Amino acid sequence: MAQVQLQDVHKIYPDGTKAVRALNLEIQSGEFLCVLGPSGCGKSTTLRMIAGLEEVSSGIIEVDGQDIVGTPARERDIAMVFENYALYPHLNVFDNIAMPLVARRTAKPEIRERVERIAGTMGICEHLTKRPSKLSGGQRQRVSLARAMIRSPKMFLMDEPLGHLEEYLRIELRREIRALHEATGGTTFYITHDQEEAAAVSDRIAVMTDGVLQQVGTMADLIDRPVNRFVAEFVGEPPISMFNDVAVANGQIRLGDYSVALPPALNRAVDASPPVSVGVRPGKFSIDDAEAEGLSAIAQSVQLMGEWAAILCDTPAGPATALAAKSELPSEGARVKLNPDPEGLLLFNKNGRNIVSAEV
Amino acid sequence: MTSVDFDAGAEATPRSSKVVLGFSDYARYLIAVVFVGFSLFPFYIVLSTSLKSESDIFAWPPVWLFDVTWDNYFSALFVFGGTGVLPFLINSLIITALSTLLAVGLGSMVAYGLTRFRVVGGSHIFFFILSTRFAPPVAFVVPIFLMIREAGLLDTHLALILIYTSMNLSLVVWIIRGFFEAIPIEIEEAAQIDGYSRLQIFRKVALPLVKPGLITTSILSAILSWNEFLIATVMTQNTAATLPVYLAGFSGSMGLEWGPFMAVGAMAVLPIMIFTLVLQRHLVRGLTFGAVR
């Protein structure tokens, strides 16, 4: 169990690529922290710097108050689970799991006992004598998890461990990973690009893009209080509707052919930082019939999602997505009015920052 | 045109240069330079000797600085051995070109047929073709000599072309097969949906996509045909004799004419060197039959 602190960490590759910039991040002891971001955002590089597989260009990485930059990977006592499992192809499952113990010169009988115990936990006992190439993807990742779990490391690093698996296996394994995390009480640093997975598995989520940390918080924080446009657009499904080139006048914001009165809190912020775009989450629109007040819209596509349906609309302000209950779906091509919940408006200034959080 | 790499991205992980045997950088350079010197030295000898005058050739100690003369090349091309090397050079070119064309053509056909069609015993046919790579020519030279003689094909181009084709087939099949397998099957199914027959798909979709493989195998099998000596010396004497046969013809009397002799050697070896440098990595795949990539 360890507390990890990254202070002003940079990673610049020899070719000049700035993979990670000025990263400050704290992972609390026992926490499950997820890093979410599009591919190439620097999340993997960050993880590999913590692992010791990648050198830090500048900055400090502290584990329990001790700077570990410069410590070789094998002395950091950190276990890692790789996206492609990284099993030793020439060794059978038993030997793969045993490798961390072998490296620590553990006695043979103890190795056997511990490998069999962890294999039992992971449900891979019957595969112990097989080579990795004989296993399915899900089984391989279980072996890889078992190898990480067999010693009690200070910390677990998981680099998109479920990326190569099928949907139903991902759901099953992410639950197991969460269960293992709770059972061991370890600190886990987990990377994914799947927001549902991030939400499901983690305590907090850190969003990164272009090597820069954008926001750290719970999923609710990211949905309701995104700090900037990137987070607003990257997180949330169905995606947020974003209207550009909006204007504010007299406490009202103009969206296409409709004006919305700003709630007092937003109205105060507007003066300090004039917004140029407005985001509305699908759930913050109500759909009314064409005669009602609201933003005129044509329902282009009705996509049933179960109890709800996503309604993709064309409006004078641009495309918008709203949610409608299964029982009151508009038909495709119908004219409707969209009414945004003023409390749910997310306003962004010309730098793309949420004007509320920009002010604070 | 576009070269197609379906594996792109598969090896995108950055390689660290951490190496597991502890050679220091200095030692690396030193060993590498010595090794390269050793590897290149005989080529230098071939080249320099072919450019030396007769007195320089036999000089003791060896002369390192000498006046360049092209006489040896003139003699090798037109005079040496009565006719000079030219007719043999032409024979070599003809036989190499045609046997390569045939081997690559037939080889890519059979490789495609075996990868993309369910053929009874298909995998056995594959291993049969692979195993012919190991047929020791010297063991086959006796029966094949009698067969060729019986067919009245001794000292003809055709005989060598057919034999070289069969010798190079295994190489072609085994390289090209890897390339065919790398084509996503859906691309060919798409062509099927588009209304192309299987043979048309082979010609218009599969072959263009394995172009790099075709080039590689062509060069490799051309080099092997070009270099072959034993079969050539048994099957031909004059009309169809190739460059190695010509060269070997003087192996008894070469005490005297080192200059022209080395000039012929230079002509036989130096063009191939360029191809070798071009092929490099493919050499492994080709000569180990994809057992090592």
Add this chain to the structure above:
Amino acid sequence: MSQSRAARRAAFILISPAVLLLLALNVFPIGFAVFISLRHWSLSIVNPPRFAGLFNYQELTLDDRFINSLSVSATFVLIAILAELVLGFALAFVFNSKLKGLDTLRKLSLLPVMAMPLVVGLVWFYMLNENFGVINWFVTLFGAERLPFLTDSTLAMLSIALADIWQWTPFVTLVIFAALQSLPEYVFEAGRMDGLTEREIFWRITLPLLRPAIVVVLIIRAIDAVRMIDLVFMMTKGGPGGATEVLPWYLYTTGFQSFDLGYAGSMAVVMIIIVTLGAQVFVRQIANPEKGR
């Protein structure tokens, strides 16, 4: 397992020409070689070939030259392969680095691989000449007497091996280097995360993962060395006193200098058996899905 008639036809068109050619020039000759070996069949006598039963094979067991050629072949293969493997393995690790210029040096060192073996024999014959050979000049630089490289029976064997080592070490290097490069970086990273030292990583991960490549290159080289004839042809003609009379050379001279085809045929059959056994191991290695990758 239904396949349309059109598909079956296409498969037949693609596969049959190559297979037919190989049947004619590979399978048939093996049978024919057996047929020949069971006959007295000489080109120097006017008598037509007649049945001899196992006579030729019996004679083989009593033939000192044949026994000698087997042992010479074995010696040559052993010396050459061992040296090539050790050198090649070490050099592969030397080159396995991202140091500037090393890659160019590695590519240059490849040049001998595809050189015409006959010319390789020619140039080494020239360089090893007792009177004016440049190697002897190096020998005298160290204050030693000139060495009779090609006329002393021990030195002659070593000389031929040297030429072979010169030509093929770069190939072994290349294969092991390529295997080294294709090892996925992640297994080493996993090793470091698991707490292994660099030395342990070499013994527990690198070496076992290289094993298939080493086996493959070993077998390929062994089979090719067994059938080596061009170097002997150029450098020693089997001499002095049979010291370099490898099996292929004895077979060749029996067939095409003494024209005793029946007897040569029986040697061919023996040779095919030897090589087939070696190739078996190779094919199994290639077919083995657990190559560790």
Add this chain to the structure above:
Amino acid sequence: MVDITISGLSKSFGRVNVFDGLDLEVKDRTYVCLLGPSGCGKSTLMRIISGLDSADRGEIRFDGKNVDNLTCAQRDVGMAFQNYALYPHLTVEGNLRFPLQAPMQKGRWTQQEMRARIGEIADLLQITPLLHRTINQLSGGQQQRVSLGRSLIRHPKVLLLDEPVTHLDARLRYAMRSELKRIHNVMETTTIHVTHDQQEALAMADLLVIMREGRIDQAAPAMEVYGDPATSFVASFLGDPPRSLLEVELGETSGAPVARINGVELKLSGKLGAVANAAPGRNAILALPARAFTAAQADEPGAVLDGTVRAHEMIEGAQRIVLDVSGQKVNLHSSAIRHVVIGDRLRVFAEASDGMLFEGATGLRLSAN
């Protein structure tokens, strides 16, 4: 532009039976989604319809005409592959032109007509600016469009789509779904779309076909399949989180129908009660939506199930808990978040009024008559 009738279709690969005696009817211009877990046979079915594979038994008819002996091209189908399968050695335009130049199409179009068609399809898919690029200069979304374009260029009667939207990111995925429906309407094709993503299938299908282990469990409009599942499998497969399936015994307590599970009795009222009354004493499967369960306080009385927490996670602001109730999996979904740890015991109320009953042995829906 064609009715498709599939009857008695059987296919096996070696010893593996993919399906046996499959029937399906698709009306002209329907957008069909084939949905099922991997290995259910949906892709094989589509490949047999395309003509890439052939069935062992049974037949496929287009507009009543048997097409079993026709090649893909003769059937006039277009297909877009999951990995796009574009010709990497051709440009975008070359890829679109390729189907028109097929030998069997020879002479059907002049150069001018070809150009017109390519222009038309490129406009429809908004890829006109890309026409002269090579394939590896395109993004995934663009390749997707080109692949669609190639499958549409001959105006095929049937359009086959293999997981066409799966690889795209969320924003593109929603947009592409509406795009596909638009194209389907413009081109007036009969479209068959294979997917393993239930959300995608629900969002797009006119006719939703749920497959499992080579059988069709249900083929009906999406809303109907979702709201009125025909089998317990369909009931548990659709929905997010999925319905929980409980094995129960139907009975009666003081005249009222009940479902018994581990000695707990759940009252079945209204329609469900009528269904239960028609099959008293039977073993049945009760499917309950996640919101039918609410966590109980420790000593609260009433019909409560006792379970162990197997997993919990947060999705879209609500908490999901997977509970193990004596070997049966119960999915909870609640926006009231409580602190739980895996292994905790948890008692939940079950409200059966939104449930459905299925026959225990066959999994078929039970009805009142």
